Amino acid sequence: MVFKQKIQIRPLGVEPVYRQIADALRNAILSGELKEGDRLPPEAEFAASLSVNSRTLRKGLAILSAQKLITQTRGRGTLVSFPQRKLTRIGLAVGSDAVPYGPYTLQMLSEIMRYSTSHPEIQLTLLSENDPEKVSTRIQETGCDALIILISAKAIQRKLCEPEFDSLPMVFINSRVEDLARFGRYEVKTAQGAMGMGVEKLFEMGHRRIAFVSQEASPKDFVMASYHQDFLAACKKYRISTRYARLGKITENWYDIGHDRTVELFSAEKRPTAILTPGITFSSGAWQGLSDLGIKIPDDVSFIGANPIKEYNPNMSGLFVPIRRIAEKAIELVLDQFVPGKHLKQKVYEFPVEFLDFGSCRPLQRA
Amino acid sequence: MVFKQKIQIRPLGVEPVYRQIADALRNAILSGELKEGDRLPPEAEFAASLSVNSRTLRKGLAILSAQKLITQTRGRGTLVSFPQRKLTRIGLAVGSDAVPYGPYTLQMLSEIMRYSTSHPEIQLTLLSENDPEKVSTRIQETGCDALIILISAKAIQRKLCEPEFDSLPMVFINSRVEDLARFGRYEVKTAQGAMGMGVEKLFEMGHRRIAFVSQEASPKDFVMASYHQDFLAACKKYRISTRYARLGKITENWYDIGHDRTVELFSAEKRPTAILTPGITFSSGAWQGLSDLGIKIPDDVSFIGANPIKEYNPNMSGLFVPIRRIAEKAIELVLDQFVPGKHLKQKVYEFPVEFLDFGSCRPLQRA
Numbered sequence: 001m002v003f004k005q006k007i008q009i010r011p012l013g014v015e016p017v018y019r020q021i022a023d024a025l026r027n028a029i030l031s032g033e034l035k036e037g038d039r040l041p042p043e044a045e046f047a048a049s050l051s052v053n054s055r056t057l058r059k060g061l062a063i064l065s066a067q068k069l070i071t072q073t074r075g076r077g078t079l080v081s082f083p084q085r086k087l088t089r090i091g092l093a094v095g096s097d098a099v100p101y102g103p104y105t106l107q108m109l110s111e112i113m114r115y116s117t118s119h120p121e122i123q124l125t126l127l128s129e130n131d132p133e134k135v136s137t138r139i140q141e142t143g144c145d146a147l148i149i150l151i152s153a154k155a156i157q158r159k160l161c162e163p164e165f166d167s168l169p170m171v172f173i174n175s176r177v178e179d180l181a182r183f184g185r186y187e188v189k190t191a192q193g194a195m196g197m198g199v200e201k202l203f204e205m206g207h208r209r210i211a212f213v214s215q216e217a218s219p220k221d222f223v224m225a226s227y228h229q230d231f232l233a234a235c236k237k238y239r240i241s242t243r244y245a246r247l248g249k250i251t252e253n254w255y256d257i258g259h260d261r262t263v264e265l266f267s268a269e270k271r272p273t274a275i276l277t278p279g280i281t282f283s284s285g286a287w288q289g290l291s292d293l294g295i296k297i298p299d300d301v302s303f304i305g306a307n308p309i310k311e312y313n314p315n316m317s318g319l320f321v322p323i324r325r326i327a328e329k330a331i332e333l334v335l336d337q338f339v340p341g342k343h344l345k346q347k348v349y350e351f352p353v354e355f356l357d358f359g360s361c362r363p364l365q366r367a
Numbered sequence: 368m369v370f371k372q373k374i375q376i377r378p379l380g381v382e383p384v385y386r387q388i389a390d391a392l393r394n395a396i397l398s399g400e401l402k403e404g405d406r407l408p409p410e411a412e413f414a415a416s417l418s419v420n421s422r423t424l425r426k427g428l429a430i431l432s433a434q435k436l437i438t439q440t441r442g443r444g445t446l447v448s449f450p451q452r453k454l455t456r457i458g459l460a461v462g463s464d465a466v467p468y469g470p471y472t473l474q475m476l477s478e479i480m481r482y483s484t485s486h487p488e489i490q491l492t493l494l495s496e497n498d499p500e501k502v503s504t505r506i507q508e509t510g511c512d513a514l515i516i517l518i519s520a521k522a523i524q525r526k527l528c529e530p531e532f533d534s535l536p537m538v539f540i541n542s543r544v545e546d547l548a549r550f551g552r553y554e555v556k557t558a559q560g561a562m563g564m565g566v567e568k569l570f571e572m573g574h575r576r577i578a579f580v581s582q583e584a585s586p587k588d589f590v591m592a593s594y595h596q597d598f599l600a601a602c603k604k605y606r607i608s609t610r611y612a613r614l615g616k617i618t619e620n621w622y623d624i625g626h627d628r629t630v631e632l633f634s635a636e637k638r639p640t641a642i643l644t645p646g647i648t649f650s651s652g653a654w655q656g657l658s659d660l661g662i663k664i665p666d667d668v669s670f671i672g673a674n675p676i677k678e679y680n681p682n683m684s685g686l687f688v689p690i691r692r693i694a695e696k697a698i699e700l701v702l703d704q705f706v707p708g709k710h711l712k713q714k715v716y717e718f719p720v721e722f723l724d725f726g727s728c729r730p731l732q733r734a
Contacts (some may be wrong), residue, residue: 022568022636027503027531076641087508087509094480102678103470103473103676103678104475106470106476106477107473109473109476110473113461113493113495116493116495117495123492123493123508123509124492124493125490125491125492126480126491126492126493128484133587136394141454142454142490142491164394248734251422254678255678255681255682280679281678281679284678284679288658288680291655291658291659292658294661309470311423311469311621311622311647311648311651312648312651312676312680313469313679314620314622315650315655329541358547
């Protein structure tokens with residue numbers, strides 16, 4: 001070891017010499033030049049090589065010892081003992097078929113990252129793999145200790161339910177695979193009934209003619225169907241008409257559905273007094289449609305969108321997937337699986353959507 | 368080793384016995400139950416323990432050997448030789464002060480992730496650390512081989528320019544620190560002059576009264592000032608008036624600036640025929656402002672926004688930061704730094720913004 005070159009002592013420097021020694025060694029340890037288990041030269045030799053006296057060297061080493069960066073043992077000399085924290089490496093399985101990701105996935109990633117900064121023992125690693133046959137190798141290569149499955153092909157999700165992965169702590173976020181708990185897997189998700197909350201809010205404000213603009217159910221995607229079911233169930237509950245629901249075809253562009261169906265509904269004679277849409281793209285189209293017709297929000301119509309982004313439209317009240325709460329719960333649930341003997345009550349944790357009022361709704365003024 | 372329990376042979380199964388053996392061993396190796404260097408039992412003993420004949424066992428082992436998962440050597444027996452690829456672990460330094468991240472950062476992350484999926488030798492790891500004193504330790508703990516610095520406090524960026532990090536390959540993306548090249552650091556960024564391209568497009572379409580809505584320069588953030596300079600320089604070049612530029616105060620909300628200044632400009636008598644805005648939030652506000660005035664786009668006014676998101680407003684033509692090209696170049700530039708002796712021509716790589724036409728501009732109809 002060539003300490004002479006590493007440690008430049010400036011006897012006339014502002015910093016005392018013992019502190020210069022401590023700082024230089026500390027940097028060498030933290031930067032990896034000196035590694036755990038490395039032995040420092042015997043004291044007298046070391047002091048001589050630095051042209052300092054032993055007392056000064058000892059004073060410097062005492063600082064490092066207090067910082068637990070070295071261990072001084074009689075007989076065995078001074079060893080570098082960089083206290084390598086054991087990081088929990090959490091793989092974020094995000095799939096590679098859906099990139100670049102939509103706003104929902106990106107916000108979820110962002111919130112997971114944000115929350116992880118308050119847990120310095122966590123290291124987040126991105127795991128993009130869509131080939132079920134390769135996922136095992138990939139997990140091993142990346143050294144993941146746990147997984148958060150954000151979005152992924154069903155084939156990957158099913159693969160991760162196999163017994164081979166039973167000992168790998170994992171949490172699925174808003175998975176569309178129904179029977180994860182059956183395989184002993186944990187799940188954090190948005191509670192059903194989001195559109196019901198929207199109907200309830202509008203109903204409480206006196207609205208009875210509520211438009212609903214969405215897309216018809218697709219054989220591949222049951223989410224739209226469930227939103228529509230939500231809406232119908234809530235209408236039944238509050239005994240209001242379902243006649244203002246309009247579903248675009250699965251071949252149509254979502255923005256155009258939002259725009260065109262809204263224009264259609266609000267051009268008719270007895271028009272709705274409120275509108276509810278289950279997604280940001282429908283919502284944007286619908287908002288523009290009303291704007292094009294010269295219909296004022298909220299004066300002429302109350303508007304509830306889904307997951308609007310405040311930057312783009314700070315005036316749109318909406319139903320928000322509680323992304324932050326889901327992200328935080330997912331990380332906690334992963335970490336809980338590392339606590340020996342910790343009993344986790346549930347397999348599935350659900351969070352309802354949140355209604356945030358940015359001013360596009362108001363109580364109906366009865367004529 | 369308890370192979371009997373691991374390998375369940377079903378003599379009457381659909382799969383031939385030798386293949387069942389190969390699959391079971393393969394799973395044990397890939398899942399980490401069997402590790403590199405582990406020795407399999409001697410052939411006769413192994414075959415007997417599985418109740419198969421030696422020929423069947425050999426047939427199974429031959430498959431694994433071909434897959435390079437085991438090595439059969441005379442005298443030393445059969446060793447597990449899982450071919451551990453060396454992954455390059457790239458840390459994405461994203462800062463923890465800016466989370467949850469804005470659309471720009473999230474899209475950049477998304478594009479980096481997307482591009483990395485085509486490089487299976489890359490592992491992306493998130494590095495959130497804003498304390499310059501801790502960044503060295505953090506890099507070591509996470510085992511990063513390289514860094515892509517996406518957004519971060521200037522203090523961190525300056526820290527990463529210190530000699531301590533000279534041997535760590537790194538690339539800065541759209542950094543606001545001016546003198547990175549001086550420290551031998553690589554940089555990928557959006558070329559200056561974005562607003563100039565907007566003025567040029569509008570000028571070519573015959574527009575001479577071009578509105579520009581932005582925010583006044585802030586002492587902390589020179590980006591807005593540079594956009595304004597861009598605009599003024601382009602107006603000078605094309606000899607058009609700069610009188611339709613409106614800058615909001617730094618205390619004002621960006622959406623409101625976009626909305627209110629636009630309404631102001633377009634309520635006056637001699638109104639602009641086109642509008643240019645340097646950010647998505649100004650753009651959204653300006654679009655709504657025109658909509659509120661009943662001014663039709665592009666019939667009455669041509670509109671160029673910056674970085675609109677198609678989902679929210681598929682009709683807004685805009686100037687786009689070439690996020691994908693920047694992300695790809697950053698990854699390539701990191702990997703290039705690992706190629707011994709590879710000569711990299713430049714320290715700074717710039718990409719101009721791209722103009723994407725979604726229909727909100729059109730040539731001026733002369734009255």
